[in-house]
Amino acid sequence: MGREEVLAWVESPLQLVGAAEWAAAHRVTIPVAGRLTPQISATADELLSRGAQFGELEPYLGIPWSLLARHRHWLVGDGFSGQFRLAASVLRPGRITFLDDGAHAVAYADTLLGRRPYARPNIAERGLTTIVAPFAAELVHRRAAARRAGMFTAFDLGADRLDALADHGFGIRRHDFSWTRRSAPASPELGRRVVLGSALPVDGRMLLLDYVRWVRDAAADGAVYLPHRRETAEQLDAVSTVPGLRIHQSGLPVELVLAGARGPLDVHTLPSSTTTTLPLVLEGTGATVHTGRARRSARTGAA
Known part of the structure; x- marks a missing residue:
């Protein structure tokens, strides 16, 4: 070839x-x-x-x-x-x-x-x-x-x-x-709990209020938040009000950010492709990927 x-x-x-x-x-x-x-x-x-x-x-x-x-x-x-x-x-x-x-x-x-x-x-x-x-x-x-x-x-x-x-x-x-x-350098020190941002509010599939509630629950006792690449400034501003949450802006896919993890992580995400990709990327580290539930929006009727 x-x-x-x-x-x-x-x-x-x-x-x-x-x-x-x-x-x-x-x-x-x-x-x-x-x-x-x-x-x-x-x-x-x-x-x-x-x-x-x-x-x-x-x-x-x-x-x-x-x-x-x-x-x-x-x-x-x-x-x-x-x-x-x-x-x-x-x-x-x-x-x-x-x-x-x-x-x-x-x-x-x-x-x-x-x-x-x-x-x-x-x-x-x-x-x-x-x-x-x-x-x-x-x-x-x-x-x-x-x-x-x-x-x-x-x-x-x-x-x-x-x-x-x-x-x-x-x-x-x-x-x-x-x-x-194989090619990943050691990940930055993110702590044990990581919350992945989602574009569901951007797409009108989840109310921002419900989304912030989910982030607050997922980030209990403190966590690092990795924004989704399509999050708006409004969404990030709302997320930044969650106590104990540290926003880590990398501009990279989470697969690259987390590939170099050397210890077990607790990763929290809403349903997305990451529920497939991250268990593969984090194989052998003892990490756990928790998939949350997108509350049904009364306004849009979509999950």
Whole structure:
């Protein structure tokens, strides 16, 4: 596999970590096209300092058409992305590997199997995004039929999905963040209890008042709080009123912040992809990941 054939196209810090894991697993240096955001820039710098096998890093806005056209194998961070659907329909890459975009990995596997519509979960799609979806799906299935499409994931898709995906020609490879653990420096001193920030209030799926109550309960007797990358200033201001809570701003995915833990942590989180990723990242440390409950919002009717 020539290194010039592969391009990682990522839109979030977790997708970038997945690209680093893919490069390590395949022992190849890869160029990266990363969406131009402060979080991705900070994550890329940190991964490079840890020895990630990244070649050229190209920030972009929109679709990096010229980069995509020069590489026939795409490592795609977000298969639900409307930009991916459009670019794939036009440029028709020769091989596609889907990286994790949080817990959407399971929903995307079901999409590949035709068990659910080609649409991002809980989003009402419209316009060009929906028009190009059938063309992108047709391309992906053509590549799968030729054994040139698959997933590189930390998520357990289940035996039924794995068998069905194999029957459709998709190659699935699991990873457990082994490179992330192996390359991590010692974590900063955070104390025993860690509370992970959530974007549920930002997304309108939890009232801010309920969220602060959950943080207060999770942070009993003191804790360090790691904000979510999409938290607003209003949410952080509200969280900062919780007694005994110390906010630790790193600008990095929690997987990178906590990978170097040398002792057991009590990590508290609301339902998110971290309930899958952190037990893998913290394997062997004696850490415990506690998943709290998002109270049902009377205003939105969503958990």
